[in-house]
Amino acid sequence: MPRIARARTTFAAASLALLLASACGESDPTGTAVIPTDPTSAADTTGNGLVVAALTIDPAALPRYAGRTLPAFYTAQVLQREDRGAAGNPITDAGATLGRVLFFDRRLSRNDSLSCANCHAQSLAFGDTARFSLGFERSGRTTAHAMRLANARFNESGQYFWDRRAASLQAQVIEPIQNPVEMGFDAAHGGLAAAIAKVSAAPFYARLFTLAFGDASVTQDRVQRALAQYVRSIVSVESRWDAAVTASGGGAPFAQPMPGFTAEESRGQQLFLAPPQQNGLGCAGCHVPPSFSLEAASRSNGLDAGETRVFRSPSLKTVGMGNRYMHDGRFATLEEVVEFYNSGVQPGPALDPRLANPDGTPRRPNLSVAARAAVVEFLKTLRDSSVMTDARFTDPFRR
Numbered sequence: 001m002p003r004i005a006r007a008r009t010t011f012a013a014a015s016l017a018l019l020l021a022s023a024c025g026e027s028d029p030t031g032t033a034v035i036p037t038d039p040t041s042a043a044d045t046t047g048n049g050l051v052v053a054a055l056t057i058d059p060a061a062l063p064r065y066a067g068r069t070l071p072a073f074y075t076a077q078v079l080q081r082e083d084r085g086a087a088g089n090p091i092t093d094a095g096a097t098l099g100r101v102l103f104f105d106r107r108l109s110r111n112d113s114l115s116c117a118n119c120h121a122q123s124l125a126f127g128d129t130a131r132f133s134l135g136f137e138r139s140g141r142t143t144a145h146a147m148r149l150a151n152a153r154f155n156e157s158g159q160y161f162w163d164r165r166a167a168s169l170q171a172q173v174i175e176p177i178q179n180p181v182e183m184g185f186d187a188a189h190g191g192l193a194a195a196i197a198k199v200s201a202a203p204f205y206a207r208l209f210t211l212a213f214g215d216a217s218v219t220q221d222r223v224q225r226a227l228a229q230y231v232r233s234i235v236s237v238e239s240r241w242d243a244a245v246t247a248s249g250g251g252a253p254f255a256q257p258m259p260g261f262t263a264e265e266s267r268g269q270q271l272f273l274a275p276p277q278q279n280g281l282g283c284a285g286c287h288v289p290p291s292f293s294l295e296a297a298s299r300s301n302g303l304d305a306g307e308t309r310v311f312r313s314p315s316l317k318t319v320g321m322g323n324r325y326m327h328d329g330r331f332a333t334l335e336e337v338v339e340f341y342n343s344g345v346q347p348g349p350a351l352d353p354r355l356a357n358p359d360g361t362p363r364r365p366n367l368s369v370a371a372r373a374a375v376v377e378f379l380k381t382l383r384d385s386s387v388m389t390d391a392r393f394t395d396p397f398r399r
Contacts, residue, residue, distance in 0.1 A: 065229070082154040082291055094212040103231075107198045128324075135184070164311070254284075268378025301351075
């Protein structure tokens with residue numbers, strides 16, 4: 001049977017099944033009616049068919065990203081303090097859907113070989129197992145480790161990249177596209193304008209941009225806003241720690257015993273949350289619950305002696321899920337990370353004072369083997385596999 005005839009036959013069968021399901025009162029589990037669009041139909045004047053032909057997205061039933069309900073302990077005060085990216089660019093279903101498509105679209109690399117998702121893989125909590133990620137030509141590598149993206153919206157400083165060089169998430173999301181190693185659209189190869197021209201040529205984008213912004217115009221600002229909405233929608237609130245806080249009915253300062261935690265995990269939590277004067281490590285002074293994002297005034301962690309740069313870090317939610325650690329990915333395990341803070345912090349002008357003694361020398365907690373293991377076990381309670389399996393964050397392309 002010719003391909004077009006098969007497509008029309010398949011669509012007719014799907015339409016009949018939909019009518020029968022509707023007659024029986026069945027509906028999409030999200031409560032939104034799912035109306036498939038026939039990509040071969042000449043009557044499709046909306047462009048929905050072009051979207052359905054290329055993507056696993058139905059424009060008539062977009063995934064839900066907006067208005068996500070966070071746990072009660074994410075209070076208004078917490079959100080006001082931490083969520084710096086929302087002003088002027090709130091998450092919408094259509095905007096985040098467009099951002100998701102752009103995030104997985106290899107057209108944004110010069111040779112169509114690489115998307116954002118290649119270095120920020122959903123299966124790795126939107127990180128990379130490689131210390132330095134391969135660029136679009138599969139030869140050069142990045143100069144920094146691919147930062148995990150879960151809870152990127154919770155960023156008290158409002159600055160992005162390890163070295164804080166981007167003043168907003170909207171500014172950050174387009175830099176890799178223009179990087180000569182990462183995705184290849186540097187000034188010598190047409191810059192971002194050339195990448196946007198490629199996007200504009202893909203027929204399904206007209207419908208997606210219209211849904212998100214009201215018309216089919218593809219602009220740098222809209223690409224930035226859509227990508228930022230998608231990244232901001234990747235929120236981790238389903239770890240064992242989140243569930244335990246909810247079950248305990250607790251909130252800040254989150255120091256109460258957690259139901260379901262082992263004795264070792266509870267000891268690790270105490271060491272992480274309590275300040276040094278209360279026999280803790282004071283980790284939460286920089287990595288602030290409930291998002292475990294970095295406190296705005298935090299400085300660098302003494303990774304190298306004499307460091308003058310002030311770094312930031314990702315949220316610790318999803319930590320330990322297939323990624324390396326630090327801006328250069330030098331550590332491969334959580335045990336190495338904990339041992340670094342125990343005995344390896346180096347002096348330098350940018351060292352955070354909370355990691356130093358009164359005389360400026362690096363603090364050395366000298367934890368026992370058991371105490372270090374307890375901190376690792378607590379960090380593992382922050383793992384959240386939901387971000388690795390959520391269908392809203394998967395590759396939408398029919399490859």
